[in-house]
Amino acid sequence: MRLWLSLAAVTIVAGLAWHYGIGIAHVKALLLPLQEMQARSPWLFAAGYLAVHILLEALCAPFEILLAVMAGALFGPVLGAILASFGSTIGGTAAFSWSRWLLRERVRAWFPRRSAMVDEGMARDGVLYLVTLRLLPVVPFFVVNLLAGLTPIRTRTFYLITQISLFPAIYLYANAGTQLARIDAVSDILSPAFLGVLTLLAILPWLAKWGLARIKT
Secondary structure, three states: OHHHHHHHHHHHHHHHHHHOOOOHHHHHHHHHHHHHHHHHOHHHHHHHHHHHHHHHHHOOOOOHHHHHHHHHHHHOHHHHHHHHHHHHHHHHHHHHHHHHHOOHHHHHHHOHHHHHHHHHHHHHHOHHHHHHHHHOOOOOHHHHHHHHOOOOOOHHHHHHHHHHHHHHHHHHHHHHHOOHHHOOOHHHOOOHHHHHHHHHHHHHHHHHHHHHHHHHO
16 A cells, blocks of 8 residues: 555656656656665556556546656556556546546536537547547647547547557657656657657558548549
8 A cells, every 4th residue: 555655646746747847857856766666566566557547547637648758767668658558548538438427518618619629520530530639649638538528439439549549659658768868858759750750640540541432432
């Protein structure tokens, strides 16, 4: 229990440091106590990280990039990306459900323009629109979760699309976490090359759709 509480406290403090611009140096400083806890109980630590990640995403905390970067720094790019992917997807699906069943009218009031945009996009392009939103950081991750809950998309479909389409970006964030010593600001991660890769991945499904339409005609 002490391990889980410590992990939760450190992760939340790290998230606040990142979000409010206290500095990436503060986030780096938190890695040492996290690594010490990890060394004492690696599997329990991994489970604790996953639980905290799910909780923060379910509460719509805007820390998804931080959590993926920290996962890469702590667990390596592959395991870190897997843990962060499941944390983001499960927590995001919980937020999706809150929006659909409990907060529908409030979410529309909070994001009137974006809710109309997502409604129109989902009606026009279906899951391809959701894939694009997941790959391109046009709308914050937690906002997409809430707005998707207002659309007719099935929960299972939302989960699967989120799990699959998020993984490439999360892997890139986790891989960046393995080089945390070289990162001085968030902009070092969101470089033109990084955004270019995400843009290419977002375009591919549309190219496939266009190609299939051409074949059928």
